[in-house]
Amino acid sequence: MAKKRTSKARTITKTGTRKNVSTSSRRKGKTLTSNQKLILHLNEALAIENAAVQRLQSRIKQTKIENVKQRLRAHLDDTKRQQDRLKQLISGLGNGQKSVATKDKAQLPIHTLPKSLTNMFGRTMTSAEYELKAAKEDAIVENAEIILYDMLTHLAERMNAANAIAILSESLSEERAMADWIRTNTPDMVAQLWPEIEDSIVTVEGE
Ligand SMILES: [Fe+2]
Numbered sequence: 001m002a003k004k005r006t007s008k009a010r011t012i013t014k015t016g017t018r019k020n021v022s023t024s025s026r027r028k029g030k031t032l033t034s035n036q037k038l039i040l041h042l043n044e045a046l047a048i049e050n051a052a053v054q055r056l057q058s059r060i061k062q063t064k065i066e067n068v069k070q071r072l073r074a075h076l077d078d079t080k081r082q083q084d085r086l087k088q089l090i091s092g093l094g095n096g097q098k099s100v101a102t103k104d105k106a107q108l109p110i111h112t113l114p115k116s117l118t119n120m121f122g123r124t125m126t127s128a129e130y131e132l133k134a135a136k137e138d139a140i141v142e143n144a145e146i147i148l149y150d151m152l153t154h155l156a157e158r159m160n161a162a163n164a165i166a167i168l169s170e171s172l173s174e175e176r177a178m179a180d181w182i183r184t185n186t187p188d189m190v191a192q193l194w195p196e197i198e199d200s201i202v203t204v205e206g207e
Contacts, residue, residue, distance in 0.1 A: 034159045035093040041155060042093075042164075045148055046086040047106035052079050052141060055108060064127070065192060068135070071181055078174040085167050092163070109144045110137045112171060126200045128193035135182065135189060142179040151173055 032040070056076040063069050087101040113121065125133075149172035156164040 008172035022201060025186065032163075035095065038156065038159050038161055039090050039093050039099050039163065041152060042090050043100075043102045044103050044106070045152060046083060046090070047102050047104050048108065048148060049079055049083045049086065049104065050143065051108050052085065052145070054105065055141065059105050059138065062134065065131065065189060068131075068187065068189065071178075071185070074137075075174075075178045078178070082171045082174065085171060089164050091166060093161070108141050110140065110146075124200075129198035131193055132190070135186070139182045141181060142175055145175040146172065146179055 053076065056072055056079060060069055060072045060076065063072065090099050090101045093099060112118075121129075149168055153165050153168045153172060156162075156168060
């Protein structure tokens, strides 16, 4: 092991550039206090929740499935509480100094289709399939939020921010509950949407 480390160090010294990058990035990482760094990570989560509020509001308007609408409404309330928790943690960690909670929105992790598929989908997809597409996106967003809060709690633990761990864990369990609900509701949702999809299918002899 030790030999491996020595040879790696030699390579870095020889090339020069890698050494500079690693030294400067290490120095860069030390310019924030523990609280300031945690604030930055909390703001990342807040930017995602800010975007999530907007998305949930449009999903509530858009969906025609009543139980989905209700669950999304409940999760919008969760999400607003999550925003408040993050804002309170951010201002608490500021210790009276300026600590700004972001109002900006992050880009949610929603995939875009390649053009070839977008055209085909656009020409052929039923509204039922658009519902399925949106539900898939809901699940992706909620699962991304689980990862976000899970990592944040571990980071807070390392930073000895015990108060933050308890508060972030509440948000984590709400995200898990929402992701679980989407998964368990899927068979019922597909059952509701299937007649419309089935109606749109053309039967070709021999298929
Ligand atoms: Fe969420």
